[in-house]
Amino acid sequence: MPINHEEFRPTIVAFCCNWCSYAGADLAGSSRLAYPADVKIIRVPCSCRVNPMFILRAFEKGADGVILCGCHPGDCHYSTGNYYARRRMTLLFSMLDYLGVENGRTRVEWVSAAEGVKFSETMNSFVEKVRSLGPNVRLGDLRCKN
Amino acid sequence: MQELINRAKSLLESGEVSRVLGWRKGETDWDVEPAFFNSAEELSEFIYNGFCGANLSKYMIEASKLEGKTLVFLKPCDTYSFNQLCKEHRVDREKAYIIGVGCKGKLKIENIDAAGILEVRGAGYPDASEILTVKTLYGDREVSYKSAMLERCHVCKGKEHMVYDERMGESADTSDADRFAEVAKIEAMSPEEKFAFFQSELSKCIRCNACRNVCPACSCRKCVFDSTKFDSAQKANTTSFEEKMFHIIRAFHVAGRCTDCGECSRVCPQGIPLHLFNRKFIKDINALYGDYQAGADTDSKGPLTDFRLDDCEPSIVTKRG
């Protein structure tokens, strides 16, 4: 059955580091820069706190897209956390892509506390991308071969 | 083989080592299993032939806790695993007496397509003609040694032992294939084809955990999939997602630590090419962060516990298409 992209409201989990991106999201809020309500933010101390398990778990439980936001490289509050996160996510996303999962469902974006506009724009474009991909089927479906 | 036994006996007798870690013959020559030998008498069951693919490094974790040294036979590729375990403080170099044993490629019985096998001859080292003779119910058959080799031997890491106390026997570099060709082939597929490929492979998984149990990098005292730390402990899979999660996470946990020893694929009873997960990570690591061979040394930082300021962004995955 073809997916009606117009009506599809994806579930999107956004992991935001406390120091930059969460504050960037706050700034987007206080600046009234709208983005779809599909995005739900989980606060983590640092992008390096995000375990691939969390991302896979979100997909397992029905998320259609997962985005990780952290401080810009060089600006990590813990100085090096986002560098580790960058490697981990690069490899994880590459693996998901390798498994045939649409690579538009995952994203990493560096958003500073001053980038309310970027936060909002990022969320808008990510939601749009995930909507265009439709519901996440593959990540829940590698075994169920009919 | 007799030389190995003799050397093991003399090391046992001199008290230099307290036990020997090697391979024991099963019902047939190709039914070989890792074993500890505590005495010269027990060594009568010791075997070393083309079917001794099993990587003994992981057994050294337990052996490191025992009194005295353990004599362990390591093939060149096994020494990478041993080094990696040393780096992670999981084995004690001082507790090991390592004989770097010669290897000219190991065999996979499933690759010998000879119905009704009675006996495989010439499974020691390939002779000059590199032909294995298989005695079967239906008469003798000949197979080329190479065609019967494990996948990993076609992408052999070379004949050098990375760590040893002494070396016995000759080794050969048996590589004759591009290590990353299979991965590259999958990478070139469309998302639909990739998905179909892995769906069909992973659908075979029965969660027997053989891959995990044999893997020298999967050496956790307790696997996250058996603990409650991530709410991931399940006696039985409750969702179809579990296999995928298990294999992705398993590969991720060993990324940068996996030496590509190929044991996972060797032991999988369902024949899932599990090395394709690990090797994908290795290929990406090499391409994105520079060539890295886990276990080639005991002091370098692993690629996932290291970074460069100018590392590529995760969006490279999208850009690469």
Added chain:
Amino acid sequence: MQKIGVFVCHCGSNIAATVDVKKVVEMALLEQGVVHAEDYPYMCSEAGQSRIAAAIAEKGLTGIVVCSCSPRMHEATFRKAAERAGLNPYMVEIANIREHCSWIHKDMAEATEKATILMRAAVAKVHLNAPLQAGESMVTKRALVIGGGIAGIQTAIDIADAGYKVDIVEKTPSIGGRMSQLDKTFPTLDCSACILTPKMVEAAAHENITIHTYSEVEKVSGFVGNFTVDIRKKARYVDIAKCTGCGVCQEKCPSKKIPNEFNRGLNNRSAIYTPFAQAIPNVPVIDTTACIKFKTGKCGVCEKVCQAGAINYKQQDEIITENYGAIVVATGFDTIKLDQYGEYAYGQSKDVITSLELERVMNAAGPTKGHLERLSDGKAPKEIVFIQCVGSRCSDDRGKPYCSKICCMYTAKHAMLIRDKYPDTNVTVFYIDVRTPGKNFDEFYRRAVEDYGVNYIKGQVGKVIPQPDGSLLVQGVDLLDQKQILKKADMVVLATAIEPNTDVRKIATMLTASIDTNNFLTEAHPKLRPVESPTAGVFLSGVCQGPKDIPETVAQAGAAAVKVIGLLAKDKLKTNPCTAQSDELLCNGCSQCANVCPYGAITYETKLINDHGIREDRRVAVVNSALCQGCGACTVTCPSGAMDLKGFSNRQILAEVDAICR
């Protein structure tokens, strides 16, 4: 089983206008473990807080969720309120339904649904919260100031005056910094050295101040209140204790053709040198790259002529380790390199110079003894052109996007001084805008134009072309008159952009202080915490934080000092209890976590572990909770899940994920 209370704030109409708060309360009561839910117009008010306290007391709540503004705003408020009511403050979770919901969504149904989900995620998390206790750490009552310019000197003096010990680490052979190179200062035109050197002497003589010149910070570990710093004291090859500063060694040194850094390379110095006459300490250093003794082994003149016997060729770099409670970065600035500005002929003509070079030319101790002359032929220039914004306010990547802030004023100063001393010299200034905010600044600029007849042209210079006769042809535009200008000049002065010292990146990394795209150190808050770095215990003084002039630098230096004093006045600090913790039963002792810990907080111990009856010695990770800052890098590196982060545990985050994806 937790007994959870959910408190939904209206925030006046900020939340309630878009989120149906009654509905969120209703939905909360359906959640497992929620025994109390209410809404209130302002939860953060005294009255709102007492409602929370009352509910905790009446219902025996073990955890609370406040659905309100960002936790960055009021998490501390609600934690304190809970604590006053007898609940552990870490049993409080905030659902951000204002910044992340009501303020960005317009549709009430949609916003209410999202607020409900955010509430559920917080409830799911608080179910797994555990009471946490903040630890305490001692404060080392000593401060480190990195950089011995006017910013560092002022900060050090202010801290020292308050009775605390301060060390200044300066990488060059003398303190004084950029200000010591300046001739006069705007807008009062007093002599830079006359106001700086007394400060230098004061710092040097202060009983609470220790100055390490020719030294660099090598390694920093620890955290607020407890930093441990390795300082490399580079070998001077001159014994500070013995040297009398007589200067004979410098006179007799046969290697004299080394570009003099202090004079911006406009003249030469000897291999053994003090950067300038008023240097503190007045003890020379040997530049081993130029010293004949070091290069060939033969010479040793300085050793022979030194009556004090202070020369010691065998001196080695020395690393000293000191403990500090606070660190102030005052690393200052330099002018940008002009390699990419070929159009101004800098480097092609000796008569095209930067403003900082002009400072040296005009200074009595400079290469021309203070005579204004062309560096090519020594003639007095009759026509001088100043070009503003060279590399500042630049849209391409050759320069800097920001305004360097000081150039308009120092150019007015230069122009005025030249016109005053050499009335027959014409001065023309090409500018984009003249920016003169500041006390007596615009008056100063107007004096240059009105009283001293400096010719200001609004417009940019496209090219400076050296002429065969030695003059310079300046091609520019006059934007106001809409015409091309071709002007012959004898000297061109470039108001070169300033940038943070290049070493600052290295220092910022060591301090884990964040830095912006222009290499300026980031302040904890651009308006409310301008002298603090986001890294606790690290403070900012001077241009390392952003372009500023001397009075602003001194003001900020004092402000940084006050912050340091406020910290050092405390005997103990509360530490963040959200730290990593290793489960000994699961730990493999593999050392991977220690590899990624930026604070060196993880060590390994061999311990007797009783693992369900198996008793054995195991190597296990131990987290020093005083060092751990709670980033969580270790938790993801740990394959077995032994390492977890209190307050942001794996199960807590997974519970949030599950609640959102439900």
